[in-house]
Amino acid sequence: MPKQRLLIKGGRVVNDDQSVEADVYVEEGVVQDVGPNLNPKPPSGLTVLDATNKLVIPGGIDTHTHLQFPFMGTTSKDDFYTGTKAAVAGGTTMIIDFAIPQRGCSLIEAFNKWKSWADPKVCCDYALHVAVTWWSDKNTKKLLAMGITGPEGHALSHSEDVEAEATHRAIIIANTINCPLYVVHVMSKSSARMITNARNEGKVVYGEPIAAGLGIDGTNYWNEDWAHAAAHVMSPPLSPDPSTPDFLMNLLANDDLSVVGTDNCTFDTCQKALGKDDFTKIPNGLNGVEDRMSVVWEKGVYSGKMDENRFVAVTSTNAAKIFNLYPKKGRIAVGSDADIVIWDPEATRTISAKTHHQANNFNVFEGMVCHGVPVATISRGKVVYHDGVFNVTAGQGKYVSRPPFPPYVYERVKQREEVCQPIPVKREPYAGVVSATPVTPS
Numbered sequence: 502m503p504k505q506r507l508l509i510k511g512g513r514v515v516n517d518d519q520s521v522e523a524d525v526y527v528e529e530g531v532v533q534d535v536g537p538n539l540n541p542k543p544p545s546g547l548t549v550l551d552a553t554n555k556l557v558i559p560g561g562i563d564t565h566t567h568l569q570f571p572f573m574g575t576t577s578k579d580d581f582y583t584g585t586k587a588a589v590a591g592g593t594t595m596i597i598d599f600a601i602p603q604r605g606c607s608l609i610e611a612f613n614k615w616k617s618w619a620d621p622k623v624c625c626d627y628a629l630h631v632a633v634t635w636w637s638d639k640n641t642k643k644l645l646a647m648g649i650t651g652p653e654g655h656a657l658s659h660s661e662d663v664e665a666e667a668t669h670r671a672i673i674i675a676n677t678i679n680c681p682l683y684v685v686h687v688m689s690k691s692s693a694r695m696i697t698n699a700r701n702e703g704k705v706v707y708g709e710p711i712a713a714g715l716g717i718d719g720t721n722y723w724n725e726d727w728a729h730a731a732a733h734v735m736s737p738p739l740s741p742d743p744s745t746p747d748f749l750m751n752l753l754a755n756d757d758l759s760v761v762g763t764d765n766c767t768f769d770t771c772q773k774a775l776g777k778d779d780f781t782k783i784p785n786g787l788n789g790v791e792d793r794m795s796v797v798w799e800k801g802v803y804s805g806k807m808d809e810n811r812f813v814a815v816t817s818t819n820a821a822k823i824f825n826l827y828p829k830k831g832r833i834a835v836g837s838d839a840d841i842v843i844w845d846p847e848a849t850r851t852i853s854a855k856t857h858h859q860a861n862n863f864n865v866f867e868g869m870v871c872h873g874v875p876v877a878t879i880s881r882g883k884v885v886y887h888d889g890v891f892n893v894t895a896g897q898g899k900y901v902s903r904p905p906f907p908p909y910v911y912e913r914v915k916q917r918e919e920v921c922q923p924i925p926v927k928r929e930p931y932a933g934v935v936s937a938t939p940v941t942p943s
């Protein structure tokens with residue numbers, strides 16, 4: 502087999518800490534050189550991509566997907582093939598999915614099951630979180646009794662207060678035992694404020710908003726078209742306050758929130774219709790894995806809230822650091838995996854279910870015009886997507902293991918463990934009279 506060799510010429514390489522005009526040379530899936538006017542020898546057998554006037558960014562990492570997820574009596578529409586194929590079309594080269602055990606099933610069993618589903622199908626690299634979950638009938642019985650059976654009942658039964666309370670409780674418990682905390686899908690202002698306050702108090706807490714929470718809002722639950730409203734059902738729900746997406750984006754831009762995921766978990770209208778007369782039976786989930794990068798560029802960078810380096814930080818680098826993939830992932834540098842996207846900041850596209858690559862018949866970002874378009878996506882040195890054309894094979898992606906205790910998260914935690922131990926007060930022993938009989942509290 503001839504060596505796989507790739508040269509990306511004339512672009513601007515954007516990492517989370519700096520941007521430089523440079524070429525990138527890749528061999529066998531790994532970056533070998535970054536610098537001006539590279540001229541690797543021999544010229545034969547070399548694939549050259551022109552990135553003039555374009556950005557060359559680390560491939561996106563979606564920290565939160567549910568592909569092929571058996572849930573609420575059905576299975577999410579995008580499996581590990583269509584989901585990761587759509588991901589690379591949108592500039593994402595790694596996903597972290599959730600292995601979710603059923604009650605009574607072990608975490609290891611769930612991990613092995615998910616891995617066996619993913620390995621033959623993935624078109625880009627992936628890793629897995631393992632979840633411990635349960636939920637109760639909360640408020641839902643009350644609303645159904647009141648005759649509220651539509652998707653608006655979902656928003657009403659999952660109040661912002663409950664999300665904030667859960668976030669607060671997790672922060673307090675984690676901090677009490679000096680454990681870092683990562684909060685998935687931060688959907689509301691109050692939950693985001695809990696995280697901001699905790700970070701201001703020095704706690705090691707990271708918040709993950711999702712593409713849908715940054716791009717659209719929960720007024721959709723009151724849409725008169727049932728299918729439209731139901732398509733937005735997820736938990737926690739999108740905030741019905743239309744100023745929330747902007748609020749969350751500001752926190753993301755200013756490092757109060759750290760990483761953008763999607764919670765991508767798609768169900769088509771027929772599947773959503775399992776809950777046509779009872780909102781509690783609507784399968785929870787929506788799309789995002791393909792459009793995450795463009796939505797963040799549009800609402801974050803084009804709007805002027807963040808620069809291109811912060812964009813790379815929140816779509817890729819921070820995830821790589823928090824989940825111990827850095828600098829193999831999340832950075833373009835010598836020795837890093839060649840997961841790279843050529844990004845055209847000037848081009849625009851309109852998001853639509855008619856043209857997207859996901860398996861679902863609905864797109865929650867329908868009609869959104871986004872500046873910032875991925876021109877080419879490179880996964881481990883292979884051009885998997887270029888100008889709308891795929892070159893993917895099911896199973897070409899690799900499982901990436903993530904060692905525990907990433908230094909980015911745990912250096913501070915370990916140091917605190919060492920220096921912040923309580924010290925007993927040195928004092929003379931009490932030498933006075935001791936009561937002869939025990940005192941009974943009244």
Ligand SMILES: [Zn+2]
Binds near residue numbers: 565566599764
């Ligand atoms: Zn989720």
